[in-house]
Amino acid sequence: MTSTTSTPRRARWLLPVALLVIWLGIGGTLGPYAGRLGEVATNDQAAFLPQSAESTRVIEARKAFDQSEAVPAIVIWQAPEGSRASDSQQQAATTALAALAGQRGIPGPPSPALRSADGQALQAVVPLAPDLGDELSAVLDEVRAAARSVPGLTAEIAGPAATQADLADAFGGIDGLLLGVALGAVLIILLLVYRSLLLPLVIIISAVFALGLACAVVYVLADRGIVRVDGQVQGILSILVIGAATDYALLLAARFREELAARDDRMAAAAASVRRSAGAITASAATVALGLLALLASDLTNNRALGPVGAIGIVCAVLSTLTFLPAALLLLGRGAYWPATPEPADATAEGHRIWRRVADVIDRGPRRVWTSTALLMLVLAAFSPMLSSKGVPLDEIFVKDAPSVAAQQTLGRHFPGGSGQPAVIITNAAAAPAVQAAAQQTPGIASAQPASASGRPGGEPLAVDGRVRIDATLAAAADSDAAKTTVAELRTRVHAVPAADAIVGGYTAQKYDTERTAARDRTVIVPVVLAIIWLILVLLLRSLLIPVLLVATVALNFLATLGVSALVFQHLLGFSGTDASVPLYGFVFLVALGVDYNIFLMSRVREETVTHGVRHGVLRGLTTTGGVITSAGVVLAATFAALMVIPLAFLVQIAFIVAFGVLLDTLVVRSLLVPALVIDLGPRSWWPSPLAHLPAGARPPFA
Template structure:
């Protein structure tokens, strides 16, 4: 059955049908993918679950103020002192702001600072259906007003609206990210294939998979309530390009082998799909299932990221096992020019680097895997220095946008929390008691008079500290403790600071719940694929150790090289899911090949031959995936830079060290016990390898000659 299914996309007629179907699919997909931005929800409050306290405050506060508003804090400054003309301009600007579309209510101010060197005006902006993009246009219009006839007077828009505006400008580099990612893929494929034409096929196929994925995600967001945002979009881009190209590399490598064994390229592709298909499908399934488990998150942004990226993986898989084979067969052998694999030719006989690595590891496998594990363990110690407790607004950028400059000026001349207060909503009968309790919270500078409407009261608390900082979030916690004690008040604390706090708490909870579940599910997938228990346990242990080492080194780099202030609370979970799922990918590619060879030659010989056979293609795949994630650094966002670095470093570590050295050494040491309790363990003896410390070259020459035979013994199926 597998043989019949594998022959479908490479059939003499079917290849044209596949191409026609994908062409027909991509035409509407392009139009739908372009609408993805219309359904993005980029506000912090939209990322939270409906039962979060800050979310409830947003709902209850709608009766007191226009819904979906965001404060823009306008700061003017003149180091030598504010003049009367400056105050006149600030008043005129405040009136002009009222005429800008989506500016609502009466501006607060302008107010001159006590040191008479700055002016502050607070303007409320109502969000429209375009979310961040709409706010960005309002802020740009305000900047045009403020900078006109400024005569040396500094002008900045900060606060939540300023942060939203600068964020959308940072994310506007998404088109550049796609271009950079594509260029990275092309360069690595050129180095891998040494063909100027062949890289175009996986690039075009991955691009088609990305467009189709975005179209499907748009439909899910519009019709099924899937939460997507700019973060989802840029992660989807690098994931689809990276993972889909990995699948293309594995398929193409096996297809090139089969072209030497089969005169007919259609038969060669059918055999390549039959041989490599299970590993590719298992790898994609592992990643997709791991990502789908993010739906267990309480944080809507993480919850939506999982299925969105899973769609990207599955569509990438579909493209690489249907469209890619069809294109390869349509093009014929010339696509490999200038080195075309001819029928009956032998593969490269030159001893490769991975053959030499295997020879070196086989000399003292137990010492090698213990030593490697210890080194990775030492690298993992750095994880204790990881500060994944969230970032303030100004620390979320790798550069210093105008919002951050304005925030520094504001905190220098005004109370740090002015313009972005906490909101407290309670029963009207308890308004005075709640007001008194809120006034007694140490981090609250001032509390407004309660406003009462429809049996409920709302009051504002001005913070002493910067609203997005750790001190302000401690104040929110204290305020909640204080007002929750008031019996019958039904008091709740919200506002932008509370939203950030609730986001961090939800992300921490999600990590504790989802990480163990991912480990269990990935183990079960491996156990089903390998029909064993020992091998999945060992593979899981190596990947977790690799994740710890990658996170430990990343922490040191973030703190002492990049000098980042910290990391988002969701960073460890997302890094874990990507590294564990993608790291298992490469182990699947290797171990399924080891198992295939072990059926004939035993596990220890299989470990060496499997490494020799897959080392090049897996290394290329790792370079592609690492390169695509590293491209995320092109966005001026700390989260993108940190996630990109951690995943890229982790993938390289897993590809170069964990998979090639640690897993190979473990397999050599454990031998046929890797497959316990499967039939392979019970029915195959595992002869000892000859001592390779002095004559390893001859041993590996035998392995190489066994790897690319002209044919295989009749009656033996390597599946």
Template sequence: MPRILTEAHMTSLITGRRSAWVLALVPFFLALVLIGAVGEGDRASRSTDALPAGLDSTEGTALLDRLPEAASSAAIVLFTADRGELSRDQLAALRDAGAGLADGGSPLVLAEDGTAALLAVPVPAGSAGEVADRVSALRAAADDAAPDGVQAQVTGPAAVQADLAAVFDGANTRLLLVTALVVAVLLVITYRSPVLWLVPLVVVGVADRLAAVLATQVMARVDVAWDESTVGILSVLVFGTGTDYALLLISRYRDELRTEPSRRRAMAHALRRTAEAVLASATTVVLGLLTLLLSLTPTTRGLGLACAVGVVVAAAFALVVLPAALVLFGRWVFWPRVPHVGEAVTVEADTVWHRIGARVARRPALVAGGSLVLLALMATGIGRIHLGLDQAEQFLDEPEAISAATRLAESFPAGTADPTQVVTEGSGDAVLRAVRSVDGVTSARVSATGGGVVVVDAVLSGRSGENADVVTALREAVAPYDAHVTGAEAKALDEREGSDRDLRLIVPLILVLVLGGLVVLLRSVVAPLLLVVTVVATYAAAMGASWWLFTGPLGFGAMDSGVPLFAFLFLVALGVDYNIFLVTRAREEAAGHGSRGGMLRALSATGGVITSAGILLAAVFAVLGVLPLVVLAQLGTIICLGVLLDTLLVRTLVVPALALVLGDRFWWPRRVA
């Protein structure tokens, strides 16, 4: 909140009899108009949207778009005998059926073991929904065409795309409803009021829908890519941060109502004392999210921009619409626990947080040391993390495209369903010879020409995820011919390289931005350094502990290559929020009670609200598991665990203990007492 706005200005603007109505209702109805009349933005997707810019597979994919038949994808219809080998009658029936199924495709190919046959079918390209409809129709036709004793399944790139689209069919609505339900339940538990929980829920809910509209419209206007998961993650973040800000404001407002007869002046006091922390928190998160604009991957850049817009909207609604709405409702909105003048404020009450603070104060060095050792033990798993999910590992529930590819690999070379593609503008014959010379290539053929482009399909012998060395050898073999290697295996390899580059560039930048923001906010050096160290320690512990969960109870063999960066961003940016809420209150209290007393009073005052906010945020990110994709389940698990560690261990024990050990030096070079 700009300092030019005095308490009197804030009172007249936010809490005035007329202006409160304006600030509560006008943004609310304008948001509803935008949501209904404008709607979410739209943008035609490109084949390279999810690929890191400038890498080999991305360049090859861009060349493929020049082919006359680029507007199609491939599906593989796999026919397998229920028992033993396919009979002559079954093969004859399949050949007859194949003529109708594979219009413009390849003839039926029988496996050497005789138990399976496959048919390559071109699928016209289109939106994810259109491809899904075409694959669904193909599956129905293949089932009808399969004779008795033969099972038909569809796999290949088009089928994988269709099954991925099925994952997101209605997913954002489902995710939004589950998120809202989780937030509602936790708000009811927190406030134990039949009315109060509705106010922040409605305000944050409208902010979420407005954020989705504004974010997608902005991305469409500036031509930034986004994918199916972007709006879902945006909703989770807006609900999480918006509700956190609401909890902080309402907690302070409740305390002010116990000392101030006028609800309008009470809100003015509460807003003035929480706005700095909320704005600092939101600014930190927004700056962290905007670092994703430096990513090589277009959809990652889109996620950063969308979520930054979402946090701005959430903070604006929490600081403008919510306080005005609460003032309009008056004290009764807290019923049945209505705060009255003369009641003990939270900081003076004998709460569990007051008792925890007293115990930490007895042996702060032991508490800090023991807690840090625990975090270090949890972080030991970080050195064992294996990055990179193959195509079969990306789904929590195995879809038909993956099970069919697994069965296909039992009778055909593993890469048959999705061959690696070598794309060149030069001599196709020379590239074909070079490809065939590489160990690990089972077969190779020129599959397409046109638009000055030649495509060589190479079937690799290894299973999905086992061909990194073969892809590297292919690239070395075709390098003299200005050719590019693409396809699922090559893309996975480049995605790992792109993620590694993003991690090395963006992580240090996030740390610098967070540290700089804390230095400006606290006008201190020691406290910001310690806070940054604690959130990094929390990240390491969450990553390490999550890896043990992944390889144990959850049964994941690897971690998606993009998860470490996203987890770091969200945990550092959101984790520092709670420390901001704590230390800004400690600085305020230290002015009258000294550094030691100020920190203990801050823990007593903010312990309940920050713990509620942390549990809520952890639960909201856990909701990402509603979507049956491994990457989102992993991200949700890490952030959920990290937020709980930050809330219950770091903010409750580690930071207060370090502050008590250092005393006034914690605020150096500033003097706060």
């Protein structure tokens, strides 16, 4: 009899042991891929432009003229203040760079050194091979050494090649640094909050396994050209998986603790915790994954790249949470929470003293609570129009000083603002003179010259397949609003030239097209994301009204966060604006991730309402989930804040928006606004489910 009963018991342990073995194999085999995404990542900004934009078509068209497809490095020499660059120095500069022709990474001859109108500076362009990769910095060092051989002048390097090198430096070591900072922050917070030694380690291992699996899948897809990865996507993927996996793990671990406190059988406790939390976890993950996949509707390639990559990360986070974590908790049992021990009070709402007090405040005056918090959110949201998303100026791209930015500023002081980054016009050869004249007559254009066959100014225009390239130098800085206005006017004028079939591209045109496309993307994607979230909430909560309230509150939280961000960016961090994609990224992350906490709360509220009635259901749901959701919010905010270690304005801005927004959502929206609203509305908030027909304080006749 003993042997027959012990056999089924041993068999019950086979599944959790098998799951642990499988995940240990995944971690050991695929874990290294978390540090290998850089091998398949590209930071070529031209690859992330709007596919249908005019500037993107220019990139393809100009390849016929740039046989070497070179990336320009602009060398700028500056004389000491109050002096001028002499003829001999100009000749020495030309000679020094000419000697570089044909060397490693320099496929063509550098241009002659040209003197600025004020006579205080020289500039020349050195063409670099586009596929240098890790060798780019070394080649630029050789160019810099040659430029510094000119006596009496200081030399700097600006232009796309220098910017690429600085970007590579900014993303250098991103895998180890970012992962270390994020995991360190998570570990410290979990140790402080849960005062347990094993639980934080188990949760972190679960998140690391999820990240390893996600990175391996993304690596394979990127290596085959199915998805695209750049430094930004790479960094966001790590943070997203670590943050989401930790959030889901905290919810499951908290439920396991409750079940373990209520019964002695840890196998039954593990099964109950998975069964009762899986719905909320999968619904939360679905909102994030589908919200990210909505980015596929974007016309910006980097937005579309983040969509599937982020969704893969979320799926892996859910798989780890619902398979590895229950198995690990089951085997550890009460030891997972050592030195703390699950007590019977942990299984009741009365065991959460702080949140019991919060619930009492809401219960005494729900209408006062939700109106005051809503008013606060509306005041903060009123500042959101102050947040400019017209792009980040070149001198603000990097948070720390970058050599390419300093060189570009030097270039702008002595040459027309658009020097080195002209507007590029591709037109029919027969109409080229008329197009050139139209360009020269455009306000804001300093000069317009066709590319010559010899590569030197004034030579015979180079015609390829009946088309000619004209470079129009902008008077204003290439990243300024004035330059974008000039490009728009330039397009209008050259498009009007008969039989020209002219198109205008270049750096400024790319910025202009990206800004317009980002605005279009927000118009299309925001409603799609909100509709996805509402539908998932309807399916989960089986109500139509509560999902509307939840979507409205997370949208209000997003606007309030933008309002605070506008004040912080302008007055504390010194940003004049944000990248055009920042509001959309912030919306997708903040709304999709923020609604997670409302899902965690309201799924538990519905469960409690079935047993205890509407009013008591809300209060019990708040008190039992308050601690774990707040912990999850703090952890997620800390993981996104880790993005600030990368010295790029784009990621710093995303990090602040998501981190602050998550904390605001966790501490105000989910803790005060939503519970107070639902209590004030009473049973009708659950319309049209059967819960809508109950008296506010009554228990329903079903369980």
